[in-house]
Amino acid sequence: MHRYANPAQFLRLARAVQPWAAALTAVCLVAGLYLGIFASPPDYQQGESVRIMYVHVPAAWMALFVYTVMAAASFAALVWKHPLADLFAKAAAPIGAGFTLIALATGSLWGKPMWGAWWVWDARLTSVLVLFFLYLGHMALTNAFDEPTRGARAAAILALVGFVNVPIIKFSVDWWNTLHQPSSVLRLDGPTIDPSMLWPLLLMAIAFTGYFLCLVILRMRAEIAARRVRALRFGRTAG
Amino acid sequence: MSGFDLAPTLAAASLGMGGYGGYVWPAFAIAALVLGGLLAQSLISARRNEAEAAALRAERTAAAEPPIETPAESLAESLAESHEADDGA
Numbered sequence: 001m002h003r004y005a006n007p008a009q010f011l012r013l014a015r016a017v018q019p020w021a022a023a024l025t026a027v028c029l030v031a032g033l034y035l036g037i038f039a040s041p042p043d044y045q046q047g048e049s050v051r052i053m054y055v056h057v058p059a060a061w062m063a064l065f066v067y068t069v070m071a072a073a074s075f076a077a078l079v080w081k082h083p084l085a086d087l088f089a090k091a092a093a094p095i096g097a098g099f100t101l102i103a104l105a106t107g108s109l110w111g112k113p114m115w116g117a118w119w120v121w122d123a124r125l126t127s128v129l130v131l132f133f134l135y136l137g138h139m140a141l142t143n144a145f146d147e148p149t150r151g152a153r154a155a156a157i158l159a160l161v162g163f164v165n166v167p168i169i170k171f172s173v174d175w176w177n178t179l180h181q182p183s184s185v186l187r188l189d190g191p192t193i194d195p196s197m198l199w200p201l202l203l204m205a206i207a208f209t210g211y212f213l214c215l216v217i218l219r220m221r222a223e224i225a226a227r228r229v230r231a232l233r234f235g236r237t238a239g
Numbered sequence: 240m241s242g243f244d245l246a247p248t249l250a251a252a253s254l255g256m257g258g259y260g261g262y263v264w265p266a267f268a269i270a271a272l273v274l275g276g277l278l279a280q281s282l283i284s285a286r287r288n289e290a291e292a293a294a295l296r297a298e299r300t301a302a303a304e305p306p307i308e309t310p311a312e313s314l315a316e317s318l319a320e321s322h323e324a325d326d327g328a
Contacts, residue, residue: 049256095277105269109262109269219281222284229291
């Protein structure tokens with residue numbers, strides 16, 4: 001694990017991974033969008049509005065996935081002081097916030113025609129809104145201190161404490177009465193969704209994962225360079 | 240586009256989206272905007288910071304006193320350095 005703790009080594013790995021991640025994203029995005037918008041059938045109850053699912057569900061999965069990985073990275077940062085873990089968490093938070101925003105906004109656009117309301121204060125929607133605020137809080141806390149390591153530490157603690165929200169979101173549709181439908185893909189008894197809809201959904205999920213990988217690498221590169229600039233500046237004034 | 244008739248599929252999923260076009264298209268547009276915005280911002284800051292770091296490092300190596308070496312060694316090094324600076328620019 002510490003093999004890639006060295007930024008130079010990480011940058012080499014990142015440069016090797018980046019084009020592959022970008023290619024995978026592009027292929028899956030084109031295929032997923034084509035299948036989702038044109039080739040998949042309308043839902044027998046929801047009609048064409050079901051196509052919102054192909055952005056809404058993968059975005060919501062990513063919102064949870066990014067937070068989970070961020071919490072794991074924060075744990076590694078706090079326990080093993082892994083130098084790239086803080087960097088990862090800082091780079092991932094705005095992306096996770098973006099996916100959460102997409103899930104909330106597209107969910108609202110789906111809720112209006114299907115439920116008759118843009119927003120309801122039910123368990124699923126409210127807990128995802130809390131997740132959005134956790135991401136924003138993480139971003140604010142990271143940048144709230146003059147000394148970056150203190151900000152990173154505070155944000156890592158927030159990420160770990162806030163992780164309690166992730167299972168709440170996942171199981172909110174089972175634990176409480178909610179307008180939101182229960183899981184139809186990630187179920188113990190297998191997906192209950194037709195393959196013609198499952199395929200575009202999975203392709204979009206892979207595309208979003210690849211997109212996240214590209215973005216997080218770019219943002220980590222930016223942060224490593226920013227730290228080098230700070231170090232060089234400090235070295236110049238000191239020396 | 241000859242030989243490729245997209246008309247039937249386009250008609251099936253036309254802009255109207257069976258009356259839900261006003262909800263479906265904005266959903267895709269919002270996703271594209273948020274993800275595109277994140278990519279643009281990440282690309283710009285990565286390029287800017289990496290260029291700044293390279294410029295600062297080049298400035299420092301130029302300012303540093305040249306070490307005492309044999310002429311052949313220092314020539315090879317300065318060549319390699321100027322090559323690196325070209326790459327960074």
